[in-house]
Amino acid sequence: MKRRTLIAGALAVTTAIGAGVWFLRPVEAIPVFDSANYAENILQAARSLQQINNQIQSLQNQAVMLQNMTKNLQRLDYSSVGQLTSALQRVDALMLQAQGVTYNHATTEASFRQLYPQQYDAAITSDELVVDARNRWRTSMDGYLHTMRVQSQVVENVQADSALLEQLVNESQGAEGSLQAQQATNQLLALSTKQQLQIQNLMAAQYRAQALEQARNAEGQEQGRAAGDKFMGSGQAPYTPE
Numbered sequence: 001m002k003r004r005t006l007i008a009g010a011l012a013v014t015t016a017i018g019a020g021v022w023f024l025r026p027v028e029a030i031p032v033f034d035s036a037n038y039a040e041n042i043l044q045a046a047r048s049l050q051q052i053n054n055q056i057q058s059l060q061n062q063a064v065m066l067q068n069m070t071k072n073l074q075r076l077d078y079s080s081v082g083q084l085t086s087a088l089q090r091v092d093a094l095m096l097q098a099q100g101v102t103y104n105h106a107t108t109e110a111s112f113r114q115l116y117p118q119q120y121d122a123a124i125t126s127d128e129l130v131v132d133a134r135n136r137w138r139t140s141m142d143g144y145l146h147t148m149r150v151q152s153q154v155v156e157n158v159q160a161d162s163a164l165l166e167q168l169v170n171e172s173q174g175a176e177g178s179l180q181a182q183q184a185t186n187q188l189l190a191l192s193t194k195q196q197l198q199i200q201n202l203m204a205a206q207y208r209a210q211a212l213e214q215a216r217n218a219e220g221q222e223q224g225r226a227a228g229d230k231f232m233g234s235g236q237a238p239y240t241p242e
Contacts, residue, residue, distance in 0.1 A: 076183040078171050080164055084194045087157040091201050094150050100139035101212060103204065115139055116219045120226035129223055136216045143209035150205040154198045164191060 095103060101111045115136055120129070168191065172184035 076171060076175070076180040078167070078184075078187075080168060080187050080191065083160070083164060084190055087160065088194055088197060091150065091153055091157070091198055094146070094153055095201055095205070097149070098146050098205075098208070099142045101208070103208075112215070116215050117222075119222065122229070124226065126227065129227055133220070133223060136219060140209070140213045140216045143212040147202075147205040147209045150202055154202050157198060158195070161191060161195065 100115060101108055115132075165188075168184055168188050172181060172188065175181035175184055
């Protein structure tokens, strides 16, 4: 019993000594919570986090900008140049098939003067007049036939242009960037230009046929005059005295 009492007393003394030592610690050693400093640290951390978020957003914007630039610089995979060029070449080939008075400026005048002389020599025979008239008739017929060939080719090209126009419009509407849209627009303009060139060729063929026919009619009048003069002769009957 005494032993237990001694132990309890020792523990009490030890506790009292420890408490006294704690109360004897200097004021500087006691931790103090600085609320103002803590708030400043929190504010600085929030600002740093906001700067990081801004930098991340800036990098994301740059990535989007680079993607848009890539799309804008992406080329259009579809090209109608070959189809347009081939159609014009077919029309040009028909234009070169013109007979007689062709579309060659260097030979047009010479061929025209040969087929449609301004006047006939008095020594020309009736057979020569008939041959010349037939040649002019054949030239006029060839002119109209040539016009019909060009018309047929232009109609075929226009029919093919309908599908091509639809394809180009779809490519333009589905363009991902400015370069693709511009290229699709350029091809639409090329299609329009090609159609205008076809119309010009068609008009040239039509006007050529009409000009040849008008020249044939005009030359027919001169030929009739020459034939009449040849039939009438000098107009003086030969005199044989009795």
